[in-house]
């Protein structure tokens with residue numbers, strides 16, 4: 001045996017990061033999580049604490065004023081915040097989703113402009129979906145056309161996470177309708193650009209603290225150099241982005257599941273029925289063991305996917321989809337079981353597990369539903 005064998009062990013730096021984020025999350029985010037959900041209000045306390053600590057967008061490279069953290073580190077931040085408040089974990093998660101297209105394909109000037117702003121604390125959203133173009137995102141209708149040196153955007157995007165809070169929006173729009181997916185381009189839009197507006201908040205089952213809104217472009221004029229990459233490459237960039245960000249949704253799901261498991265274990269040790277702690281009943285012990293087993297398996301898959309994405313390995317589609325899909329299915333089943341472990345108490349808002357169960361559901365839907373993830377995996381297997 002060799003105690004220094006480091007394969008399948010996080011580095012000391014990653015463990016130290018987890019400890020630091022967990023401490024911040026317990027102290028500055030957890031106390032507001034129930035209220036944020038109940039009032040469906042944006043978690044400003046979480047945003048301020050994350051920005052102050054530099055945890056709001058750890059993946060931004062140092063040359064743009066960021067932390068320069070790797071993709072596994074970004075997952076650990078999201079996981080630890082989600083363990084106490086899924087709504088708050090969408091701050092680092094969506095800052096990743098919105099900015100990775102620029103990191104992957106943007107010009108140096110655009111990176112300086114937008115990524116430096118994100119590093120300083122501005123938020124960025126990702127706008128791919130439309131009401132009639134969800135799973136089939138390539139059938140989007142939002143248009144962008146040239147006007148002199150500028151671009152003019154027209155259309156409506158929907159389901160945009162953190163819209164209204166974000167300063168920047170990465171927007172996919174059709175520049176050549178004849179070419180379908182190859183006629184889509186990506187743009188960076190600022191909230192002050194003329195012709196840009198946000199709609200009312202959706203009323204949702206979970207992640208109530210994270211605003212989801214439509215965004216409107218009515219003759220929205222942006223400078224020509226705000227295009228992300230070459231014309232016609234926007235859809236490819238959007239899909240490459242998902243290879244890097246689906247593991248982060250997996251991390252969010254693992255965090256939600258871990259939070260529910262922790263509450264369930266503590267409750268089972270404390271609650272007494274038939275003259276014993278309910279944790280002494282084998283029926284509950286088996287449930288807790290299954291929950292923990294699933295969480296650990298999901299975590300390992302997410303970390304492998306994030307590490308492969310960080311290395312820039314080819315063919316990330318299968319592993320990124322597998323990580324997101326499995327972790328979110330685990331989060332749904334573990335949070336549902338956590339409610340069961342708490343019995344009637346679990347069904348009330350006096351305990352956080354009902355919130356965690358409601359929050360878990362979205363991880364099976366966004367960044368591609370789990371049916372779409374299975375399509376991606378099957379395509380990789382059968383090609």
Ligand SMILES: Cc1cc2nc3c(=O)[nH]c(=O)nc-3n(C[C@H](O)[C@H](O)[C@H](O)COP(=O)(O)OP(=O)(O)OC[C@H]3O[C@@H](n4cnc5c(N)ncnc54)[C@H](O)[C@@H]3O)c2cc1C
Nearest residue numbers: 126127128129134135159160161212365366367368369371
């Ligand atoms: C809270 C929230 C936040 C979101 N945030 C963002 C965001 O920030 N940016 C963004 O761009 N989008 C965002 N989305 C959109 C999200 O990614 C879409 O909702 C998702 O991709 C599904 O699209 P849809 O809702 O139109 O469902 P549909 O595509 O209409 O799907 C309906 C059902 O049909 C199934 N289905 C569809 N096609 C197939 C197929 N070929 N085979 C088998 N089953 C299929 C789906 O799995 C699903 O079960 C968000 C959504 C929500 C609810």
